[in-house]
Amino acid sequence: MPKQVDHEERRAAIVSALWKLAGERGLDRVSLRDTAREAGMSLGQLQHYFATRDDMLVFAMDFISKRTTERVTARVLALDERTPEAILRMCVAEMLPLDDRKRQGSRMSISFYVEALDNERLLSHAREGSRKLLDFFEQQLREAQDRDEIPADRDPRREGMIIMSVVDGLTSYCHLGLHTAEEALAMAMRHLDTLFGAAHETKR
Amino acid sequence: MPKQVDHEERRAAIVSALWKLAGERGLDRVSLRDTAREAGMSLGQLQHYFATRDDMLVFAMDFISKRTTERVTARVLALDERTPEAILRMCVAEMLPLDDRKRQGSRMSISFYVEALDNERLLSHAREGSRKLLDFFEQQLREAQDRDEIPADRDPRREGMIIMSVVDGLTSYCHLGLHTAEEALAMAMRHLDTLFGAAHETKR
Structure with a gap:
């Protein structure tokens, strides 16, 4: 049985990754790709939640x-x-x-x-x-x-x-x-x- | 006789170029090199005024x-x-x-x-x-x-x-x-x- 994904939890993890990167280098220097990597997912997985x-x-x-x-x-x-x-x-x-x-x-x-x-x-x-x-x-x-x-x-x-x-x-x-x-x-x-x-x- | 350079005028031209670029793309995306180009001088000439x-x-x-x-x-x-x-x-x-x-x-x-x-x-x-x-x-x-x-x-x-x-x-x-x-x-x-x-x- 595939593991259930808690979508709200994943969104929160993405925001948390974004937050961390923005704190380190400024929000303007954070891309979708960086955020995906920091959140431990692929760009495609992240874009399932946020297309842009x-x-x-x-x-x-x-x-x-x-x-x-x-x-x-x-x-x-x-x-x-x-x-x-x-x-x-x-x-x-x-x-x-x-x-x-x-x-x-x-x-x-x-x-x-x-x-x-x-x-x-x-x-x-x-x-x-x-x-x-x-x-x-x-x-x-x-x-x-x-x-x-x-x-x-x-x-x-x-x-x-x-x-x-x-x-x-x-x-x-x-x-x-x-x-x-x-x-x-x-x-x-x-x-x-x-x-x-x-x-x-x-x-x- | 070489043309006299008005250094204050050149500094003002550099600030003006910086200002223009910052207005277009945000200050954080403006480098010394971009500013030199916009001000119509080489990077070396600009660095005569501002090393960094x-x-x-x-x-x-x-x-x-x-x-x-x-x-x-x-x-x-x-x-x-x-x-x-x-x-x-x-x-x-x-x-x-x-x-x-x-x-x-x-x-x-x-x-x-x-x-x-x-x-x-x-x-x-x-x-x-x-x-x-x-x-x-x-x-x-x-x-x-x-x-x-x-x-x-x-x-x-x-x-x-x-x-x-x-x-x-x-x-x-x-x-x-x-x-x-x-x-x-x-x-x-x-x-x-x-x-x-x-x-x-x-x-x-």
Whole structure:
């Protein structure tokens, strides 16, 4: 009887091989053939899952973002108080490169981003991913505003974009060595303090 | 009599060739040899100016940042009122990819950044450049605080880092197509409104 192949497991192994090679030499220098070799399969076997390099990159982006979403969701569900503020703080902390795995993931995301700038399909994929995150942040901020926890004159979508930008920028400067991830976390939290503190000075 | 060679002009021509090639295929795929060919000189002639690819990249980074500094300085000097707030707003507007040239420059900076992540010499160079910009922002914000234009409880260095991050993040999302550069400018200005407005609600 032939051995059953777990296709999801094989896809995960491919992403893991891609991840490893990208960490070593940069994503742009990783081909389908290299990834097949690293994953211990033939190019033909790999192409059974991903016909093109773009297909593989799109899957890898989705795979990483799905795992991140699962991890953050589990943490949000474990919160004592699931207020918009607590949820936002949790998300921001999870997005920063605070441990080796997140640091590696963040480097990978930067590589994906740069690759996407010259690839219309990856670009529209990355754009939709960012838009979903922005929608989620906006929704949390809108709810916070309804609860009178951020000032009424703040635009929730703009503030959501600012938070995403702050996290991305702080992450870039972490990788550059301008500050540590812990310092970035402290700055991001102080930004949220200011946003949430402005409506309720007396609460703090 | 042999023709005099203007070395600064030749260096500028090399950077211009590098810039063009990087825009076409990504900085990581541009070699010294390609750049020499594009600049219409031999590899040996180019190596008279830059012995290694790293030397060329460091010079190109400096060249671009020097030109940006000159442009921003000229604009600052032309301001009617050289207040810290006006200076910061000018810098932020100049950093955003509001025209084709700045858009191209911003793409180039992103390429430099990614290249630097795997290259210790470029990394320390890029880090020093960012640190200088942060120092300048901090100094402006400290002066604004002394003038009672931003709240006393804000940390000037943190707020400077937040502004740099906001600009970088908004720029990344411009390139991703999540918003236009004009929308990014409006968001960045509203961020500064909030920072400067918080101490003087009545001024607005």
